[in-house]
Amino acid sequence: MKIFQRLFIVITLLVAFWQIGTSAYIHVKALLAQQLLLSAWDKTLQGEAKVKPWAWADTWPVAKIEVPSVGKKMIILAGDSGRNLAFGPAYRFGTAKPGEQGVSLISAHRDTHFRFLKDIKKGDLITIETSSANKVYYRITGTKVVQQNHAQIEMDSSSKELVLVTCYPFNSIQTGTKLRLLVFAHEINNSELHKTT
Amino acid sequence: MKQTLINRRQWHNFMDELACLLIVLLEVLSFLIILYFSINVAFSSDTQWSDRQHREISLAEVTQGMLLYKTDTVGRYIPAATVSTDVDIKVTGMIARAKITQQFKNNSMQWLEGLYVFPLPEDAAVDHMKMYVGSRIIEGKIKPREEARKIYNKAKQQGKKASLVEQQRPNMFRNTIANIGPGETIKVVIEYQQNIQYQFISNQDIQKSTGEFNMRFPMAINPRYIPGKVINEKTEITSANNSAGRGWAMNTQQVADASYITPPVSTEKINKINLRVELDAGFDIETIRSDYHRVSTVNHGAGKYTVTLLPGNSEKANYADRDFSLRWQTAIGKQPRAAVFSQQHKGEYYHLLMVMPPTDISMARTRLSREVIYIIDTSGSMAGTSIRQARKALLLAIDQLSAKETFNIIEFNSSAHKLFGHAVNASHRNKVAARRFIKSLQADGGTEMASALNLAFDQQTSHSETGKIRQVIFLTDGSVGNEDSLFKLIKSRLGESRLFTVGIGSAPNSYFMTKAAKHGRGTFTYIGNVNEVQQKMAELFSKLESPVLKNLKINYNTAEKVEAWPEKQPDLYLGEPVIIAVKSKEALDKIDLTAELNNSQWNMQLKISDTAQASDVGVLWARKKISSLMDSLYEGAEKQKVKKQVTEVALNHHLVSKYTSLVAVDITPSRPLNELLNKHAFKVNLPADIIYKKVFGSMAQTATTAALNLLFGITLLLVALISSQFNVIRKITRL
Numbered sequence: 045m046k047i048f049q050r051l052f053i054v055i056t057l058l059v060a061f062w063q064i065g066t067s068a069y070i071h072v073k074a075l076l077a078q079q080l081l082l083s084a085w086d087k088t089l090q091g092e093a094k095v096k097p098w099a100w101a102d103t104w105p106v107a108k109i110e111v112p113s114v115g116k117k118m119i120i121l122a123g124d125s126g127r128n129l130a131f132g133p134a135y136r137f138g139t140a141k142p143g144e145q146g147v148s149l150i151s152a153h154r155d156t157h158f159r160f161l162k163d164i165k166k167g168d169l170i171t172i173e174t175s176s177a178n179k180v181y182y183r184i185t186g187t188k189v190v191q192q193n194h195a196q197i198e199m200d201s202s203s204k205e206l207v208l209v210t211c212y213p214f215n216s217i218q219t220g221t222k223l224r225l226l227v228f229a230h231e232i233n234n235s236e237l238h239k240t241t
Numbered sequence: 242m243k244q245t246l247i248n249r250r251q252w253h254n255f256m257d258e259l260a261c262l263l264i265v266l267l268e269v270l271s272f273l274i275i276l277y278f279s280i281n282v283a284f285s286s287d288t289q290w291s292d293r294q295h296r297e298i299s300l301a302e303v304t305q306g307m308l309l310y311k312t313d314t315v316g317r318y319i320p321a322a323t324v325s326t327d328v329d330i331k332v333t334g335m336i337a338r339a340k341i342t343q344q345f346k347n348n349s350m351q352w353l354e355g356l357y358v359f360p361l362p363e364d365a366a367v368d369h370m371k372m373y374v375g376s377r378i379i380e381g382k383i384k385p386r387e388e389a390r391k392i393y394n395k396a397k398q399q400g401k402k403a404s405l406v407e408q409q410r411p412n413m414f415r416n417t418i419a420n421i422g423p424g425e426t427i428k429v430v431i432e433y434q435q436n437i438q439y440q441f442i443s444n445q446d447i448q449k450s451t452g453e454f455n456m457r458f459p460m461a462i463n464p465r466y467i468p469g470k471v472i473n474e475k476t477e478i479t480s481a482n483n484s485a486g487r488g489w490a491m492n493t494q495q496v497a498d499a500s501y502i503t504p505p506v507s508t509e510k511i512n513k514i515n516l517r518v519e520l521d522a523g524f525d526i527e528t529i530r531s532d533y534h535r536v537s538t539v540n541h542g543a544g545k546y547t548v549t550l551l552p553g554n555s556e557k558a559n560y561a562d563r564d565f566s567l568r569w570q571t572a573i574g575k576q577p578r579a580a581v582f583s584q585q586h587k588g589e590y591y592h593l594l595m596v597m598p599p600t601d602i603s604m605a606r607t608r609l610s611r612e613v614i615y616i617i618d619t620s621g622s623m624a625g626t627s628i629r630q631a632r633k634a635l636l637l638a639i640d641q642l643s644a645k646e647t648f649n650i651i652e653f654n655s656s657a658h659k660l661f662g663h664a665v666n667a668s669h670r671n672k673v674a675a676r677r678f679i680k681s682l683q684a685d686g687g688t689e690m691a692s693a694l695n696l697a698f699d700q701q702t703s704h705s706e707t708g709k710i711r712q713v714i715f716l717t718d719g720s721v722g723n724e725d726s727l728f729k730l731i732k733s734r735l736g737e738s739r740l741f742t743v744g745i746g747s748a749p750n751s752y753f754m755t756k757a758a759k760h761g762r763g764t765f766t767y768i769g770n771v772n773e774v775q776q777k778m779a780e781l782f783s784k785l786e787s788p789v790l791k792n793l794k795i796n797y798n799t800a801e802k803v804e805a806w807p808e809k810q811p812d813l814y815l816g817e818p819v820i821i822a823v824k825s826k827e828a829l830d831k832i833d834l835t836a837e838l839n840n841s842q843w844n845m846q847l848k849i850s851d852t853a854q855a856s857d858v859g860v861l862w863a864r865k866k867i868s869s870l871m872d873s874l875y876e877g878a879e880k881q882k883v884k885k886q887v888t889e890v891a892l893n894h895h896l897v898s899k900y901t902s903l904v905a906v907d908i909t910p911s912r913p914l915n916e917l918l919n920k921h922a923f924k925v926n927l928p929a930d931i932i933y934k935k936v937f938g939s940m941a942q943t944a945t946t947a948a949l950n951l952l953f954g955i956t957l958l959l960v961a962l963i964s965s966q967f968n969v970i971r972k973i974t975r976l
Contacts, residue, residue, distance in 0.1 A: 064954035067947045139655075211942075221944050
C-alpha cells in the first residue's frame with residue numbers, strides 16, 4: 045500500500061515537473077532565441093545576407109519590429125512555420141517583406157512574442173527596421189478577430205502595410221484554436237510622425 | 242519527564258494541526274488556481290462573443306451556399322440540396338455526343354434557387370438543354386446572354402420553375418435553377434458534342450507508331466487562384482456587387498467574374514456521378530483503358546464497346562472529384578491517316594477533316610539545337626501528388642538534355658525565381674545543380690503566373706544569333722482565373738520562343754493549358770498520375786526534338802465560297818493531325834494539302850466522295866468558328882465586332898457561348914409568391930489529391946501549449962502534495 049502510494053507520488057511529481065518544465069522551456073526558448081537573433085541581426089545590418097542565427101537554423105532575420113507603447117523589440121524571421129514561430133515573430137513567404145511595399149503578414153505566438161498585442165490600441169506606433177537599416181513607421185489602424193478558415197485579407201496594396209497575426213483569445217488554454225486576432229497597421233510619413241511625437 | 246511527554250503530545254498535536262492547516266491552505270490555493278483558469282476559460286469564451294456572432298452568420302448563410310438542414314438525429318445535418326449527375330456519351334469515330342443529366346434535390350422546407358458550377362470539356366459545343374418538371378419537358382432556347390438572364394429573372398419572380406445554362410469559361414459552365422420546391426427534384430439534361438483527340442504515338446522499341454484516341458470528361462474544378470485587387474463596391478461602378486456569383490472569391494480587377502468561377506468547396510465527398518460510354522470506333526481496337534477510374538468494359542465486337550464506371554475500391558459510389566479519361570489504340574500500322582465526316586444541312590455542306598502528316602521522319606531526324614526554359618508551378622494547389630509528378634517530369638527533362646543545349650529553370654508561386662541568372666550549358670555540373678534544386682522544391686503559396694512567364698520571355702536570344710530554337714516548357718495545373726490576361730501576355734511576348742504546357746494533377750484547367758499552348762505555338766501534354774510521367778514526357782521529348790510541319794495550305798478545288806476553321810493552321814508537331822472544319826456551298830470532291838516539313842515539301846490529296854455521313858458536323862464547325870473568333874480577341878480584334886459575330890453563329894447553331902445562354906421556363910407558376918426564395922450555391926468537390934489548406938491557405942498556428950502544460954503541471958503537483966499528506970488527512974478525518 046505504502047509502496048504504491050510512494051510510487052504514485054513520485055510519478056505524479058515527475059510528470060508535474062516535466063509539464064512545468066515544458067511550459068518553462070517554451071518561454072525560455074522564446075526569450076533566448078531572440079537574444080541569439082540580435083547578433084545575427086547586427087551581421088545582417090552590416091550587409092550579410094540570410095545570416096543563420098545558429099548553425100542548424102533554416103531561417104534568418106529579415107527585420108526588427110519595435111512597439112514603443114509597450115516597450116517591445118523583436119527580430120522577425122523568414123517563414124512562419126511552426127518551428128520558426130518558437131523563436132520569434134515570422135513573416136509569411138509570398139507576402140511583402142516587412143518594411144517593403146505591399147502587405148506583410150507577420151505571425152507570432154499569443155503566449156510569447158505577440159502576447160503584448162492584447163495591450164496595444166489603435167493609433168499606437170510600430171517601427172520596422174529593415175536589413176538596409178532603414179526605419180519605416182507604421183500606425184495601428186485597427187484590429188479584427190477572424191475565423192482563420194474564413195478570413196480574407198486584401199494582400200494587394202500600393203502602400204506599406206503590416207498585418208500582425210496571433211491566436212485569440214489570449215487567456216485560453218486551448219491550442220488548436222481557430223480564431224486569430226489581426227492587427228492592421230499602415231505606414232505614416234515623417235511629417236505625420238513629428239506631429240505626434 | 243511526564244511533563245515533557247505531555248509537552249511532546251502537545252507538540253505532536255500542534256504539528257498535526259499545522260499539517261491540517263497546511264493542507265487546507267493548499268486546498269484553498271489549488272481551488273484558487275483552478276478557479277483562475279476556469280474563469281479565464283469562461284472569460285475567454287465570453288470574449289469570443291464577437292466571433293460567435295460571426296459563426297452564427299456562417300451557419301445562417303442561407304444565401305451563401307452553406308444552408309444546412311437539420312435531421313431528426315441531434316447534431317446531424319444534411320445539405321439543404323444535393324445534386325447528382327448521370328453522363329451518357331456516344332462516340333462514333335472521332336465525334337462524341339454527350340448527354341448530362343443533373344438532378345437537383347431540395348431536402349429543405351424552403352423554396353430554393355440553385356446555383357451549380359460544373360466543368361465540361363474545353364471544346365464542348367453545348368447545344369441542347371431540357372428541363373424535366375414532373376411529367377413536363379421544357380426545351381431550352383438559345384438567347385443572347387443578357388436576354389436569357391432577363392427571361393430567367395422574370396420567371397423566377399413569377400414563381401415559375403426555370404433553368405439557365407451560362408458559360409463562365411469554355412470549360413466551366415453554370416446552371417441556375419429557379420423555384421425548386423420543398424422536397425422537390427428538378428432534372429436538367431444538357432447535351433454537347435466534341436471531336437475526339439487523336440494522335441500518333443511512336444513505339445520506341447519497334448520504330449513504328451499506333452494511333453491513339455483520347456476522350457476526356459472533366460468532373461472536378463480545381464480551385465482557381467484569383468490575382469488582383471478586390472473591386473471596391475463603393476468606389477467602382479459595377480453592375481453587380483463583388484460577390485454576386487456566390488463563390489468563395491470576390492471579384493477582382495484582374496478577374497472580374499471571380500465570384501462566379503469559384504464554387505464553394507466541400508470538405509467531404511459529395512455529388513455522386515455515373516458515367517457510361519457507348520463507343521463505336523469504326524475499326525478494330527487493340528487496347529482500351531480508363532486512366533483514372535475503375536470501369537467495366539464490354540466488347541461487342543467490330544470496334545464497339547460499352548464502358549461504365551465501377552465504384553472505387555473503398556467507396557460505394559463514384560463522386561465527381563477527378564477527370565475521366567478513356568483511351569483506345571489501333572493495332573500497330575493500322576491507324577487511320579485521314580478521315581472525313583460530312584453533313585448536309587440547310588443547303589450547305591459541312592465537313593470535318595482529319596489528316597495525319599508523315600510520322601516516319603524520326604529516322605532522318607536531325608537533332609535540333611535548343612535552348613530550353615523550364616517553368617515549374619510550386620503553388621499551393623500543386624502540393625502533394627502534383628508536385629511529385631512535376632518534379633519527376635522535370636528531372637527526366639534535365640537528364641535528357643544534351644551538353645550542347647542550354648537551359649534554365651524558373652520556379653513560381655507567389656513570386657517567380659530563376660535557378661541561373663541566364664540560360665547555361667547543360668554540363669554535368671549544371672545538371673547536378675539543377676537536380677538538387679528540383680528535389681528541394683516544395684509547393685505552397687499563390688499562383689502568380691504572369692511573373693513566371695515574363696521571366697521566361699525575358700532574355701530572349703534570337704534564332705539567327707545563336708542558331709538555337711527556344712522552347713519554354715511549362716509544368717502547371719493551370720489553376721488560375723485570369724486566363725484572358727495570361728493569353729494576352731503570351732501572345733505579345735512570345736517572340737521566337739515556343740510554349741509547351743504540361744498539365745499536372747487530377748483536374749487541371751484544360752482550357753488554360755490548350756489555349757496557352759496554342760497561343761504559344763506549342764503543344765499540350767497531360768500527365769494524370771505519377772506512373773504516366775515517363776511515357777508522357779517521352780512523347781513530349783520526341784515532339785520537341787522533331788521538325789515541325791509549317792505553312793499548311795489547302796486547296797478545296799471549288800469555285801464557290803469555302804469557310805474553314807481554324808482560318809490559319811497552327812504548326813504541327815510529330816504525331817499531331819491536321820483538323821479542319823469546313824463549310825461550303827457545294828459538295829467538295831477532293832482537297833489538296835501542301836506544307837513544309839523538314840525543309841521539304843509535303844503534298845497530299847484527300848478524296849471526299851466516299852466519306853462517312855455524320856449528324857451535327859455543323860455544330861462542330863460552328864464551335865471551331867467561335868473558338869477562333871474568341872482567340873482573335875488576343876490578337877487585337879475589336880471586342881464588339883467579335884461579340885456580334887459570335888452571337889450570330891451561336892444563335893444559328895443553337896450553341897452556348899460567352900455571349901449566348903440556354904434558358905428553359907415552365908409554363909405555370911409553382912411557388913406561391915408569399916413564400917421566400919433562398920439562394921443555394923451547390924458545393925463541389927476539391928479534386929482528388931488536392932490539399933485544402935494549401936489551396937485556401939491557413940494562418941500560422943499561433944498558440945503554444947505553454948499555458949496548458951503549466952496548468953497540468955501545477956495540478957499534478959497538488960495531487961502529489963495531497964497524496965503525500967494522505968495519512969495526515971486520514972488522521973484529521975478520524976478526529
